[in-house]
Amino acid sequence: MTQHLVDPRAPRDLTAFIAELPKAELHVHHVGSASPRIVSELAARHPDSKVPTDPAALVDYFTFTDFAHFIEVYLSVVDLIRTPEDVRLLTYEVARDLARQQVRYAELTITPFSSTRRGIDERAFMDAIEDARKAAESEFGTVLRWCFDIPGEAGLEAAEETTRLATDDRLRPEGLVSFGLGGPEVGVPRPQFKPYFDRAIAAGLHSVPHAGETTGPETVWDALTHLRAERIGHGTSSAQDPKLLAHLAEHRIALEVCPTSNIATRAVRTLDEHPIKEFVEAGVVVTINSDDPPMFGTDLDNEYAVAARLLGLDERGLAELAKNAVEVSFLDAAGKARIKGEIDTYTAGWLDR
Ligand SMILES: Nc1ncnc2c1ncn2[C@@H]1O[C@H](CCC(=O)c2cccc(C(=O)O)c2)[C@@H](O)[C@H]1O
Numbered sequence: 001m002t003q004h005l006v007d008p009r010a011p012r013d014l015t016a017f018i019a020e021l022p023k024a025e026l027h028v029h030h031v032g033s034a035s036p037r038i039v040s041e042l043a044a045r046h047p048d049s050k051v052p053t054d055p056a057a058l059v060d061y062f063t064f065t066d067f068a069h070f071i072e073v074y075l076s077v078v079d080l081i082r083t084p085e086d087v088r089l090l091t092y093e094v095a096r097d098l099a100r101q102q103v104r105y106a107e108l109t110i111t112p113f114s115s116t117r118r119g120i121d122e123r124a125f126m127d128a129i130e131d132a133r134k135a136a137e138s139e140f141g142t143v144l145r146w147c148f149d150i151p152g153e154a155g156l157e158a159a160e161e162t163t164r165l166a167t168d169d170r171l172r173p174e175g176l177v178s179f180g181l182g183g184p185e186v187g188v189p190r191p192q193f194k195p196y197f198d199r200a201i202a203a204g205l206h207s208v209p210h211a212g213e214t215t216g217p218e219t220v221w222d223a224l225t226h227l228r229a230e231r232i233g234h235g236t237s238s239a240q241d242p243k244l245l246a247h248l249a250e251h252r253i254a255l256e257v258c259p260t261s262n263i264a265t266r267a268v269r270t271l272d273e274h275p276i277k278e279f280v281e282a283g284v285v286v287t288i289n290s291d292d293p294p295m296f297g298t299d300l301d302n303e304y305a306v307a308a309r310l311l312g313l314d315e316r317g318l319a320e321l322a323k324n325a326v327e328v329s330f331l332d333a334a335g336k337a338r339i340k341g342e343i344d345t346y347t348a349g350w351l352d353r
């Protein structure tokens with residue numbers, strides 16, 4: 001697979017600015033963020049796994065022929081997460097990688113059903129992620145919050161289990177802020193999950209389903225009308241429906257755009273064909289995210305470089321993108337003001353240097 005890591009066509013060398021720009025990431029998956037080192041370490045612990053134990057071999061292993069193949073590979077990595085210690089290690093290391101990219105705040109999407117159904121005790125699972133979250137905040141200064149998502153293809157059993165784990169006060173973790181829906185969209189209509197999203201929203205969680213990644217704009221409409229989405233994961237096909245773009249812009253429903261992900265899963269053919277420019281021109285709030293960075297041969301900094309090229313942004317434009325993510329996040333007002341202030345101070349200092 002060709003490495004996406006450094007976008008050679010960036011208009012100017014903004015990589016140095018991006019590298020130190022304080023950021024927030026809203027669409028990034030827990031297991032999907034496991035670094036090649038972590039994945040190979042876990043694979044070595046489980047010789048029965050088909051996941052390569054050599055980080056270099058993972059680059060080829062993380063090359064996907066289509067979305068279904070991506071999910072198959074994703075689940076082979078999920079299978080490596082077998083103990084609460086695996087969960088703790090993974091979460092802490094993901095936080096370290098985020099901190100290295102100056103991510104001050106991240107909403108990490110976790111699929112607890114996939115772990116509890118594989119035998120990890122639910123209470124131990126929650127304790128592991130919460131321990132890692134508190135350690136990350138005190139050691140790296142990175143604030144983590146959780147999104148629990150339903151793996152939609154696993155159906156209503158997964159929906160029920162995910163909703164129970166997200167709303168039972170004896171179980172739900174302190175860091176949980178939102179509720180999502182992931183996995184394949186084809187053959188997984190969104191309306192069936194309305195009762196579960198209703199329960200999650202009633203429990204104070206924010207609705208952030210994936211939609212319009214591998215299916216058309218009707219899936220995004222369904223996510224808005226049936227699941228009361230406050231933000232949309234990807235929403236790539238929204239560009240096919242001007243009324244939908246106008247609705248997203250009018251109601252300030254942000255799209256969690258993951259450019260390289262869309263190429264790696266073949267949801268979009270080439271970056272130059274990515275609809276992100278149409279989103280911005282329609283006035284839709286866009287945030288930049290990496291989704292499953294090691295699996296897609298990218299990281300958040302590279303996604304900002306891609307956005308700079310596709311949108312023709314300078315430092316101020318990039319700072320605005322970063323502030324978009326902070327603004328539409330579910331962090332408290334004081335936290336938002338703090339990080340937006342950091343972004344402004346950094347950008348002003350960079351431009352005056
Ligand atoms: N770009 C993405 N777009 C969509 N999803 C994405 C993306 N990146 C990561 N994911 C994650 O992939 C998983 C999919 C898991 C799944 O489909 C499944 C199917 C059947 C059984 C089971 C099981 O566990 O028993 C799981 C989800 O956890 C989701 O959070």
Ligand SMILES: [Zn+2]
Pocket residue numbers: 027029182210233291
């Ligand atoms: Zn995703």
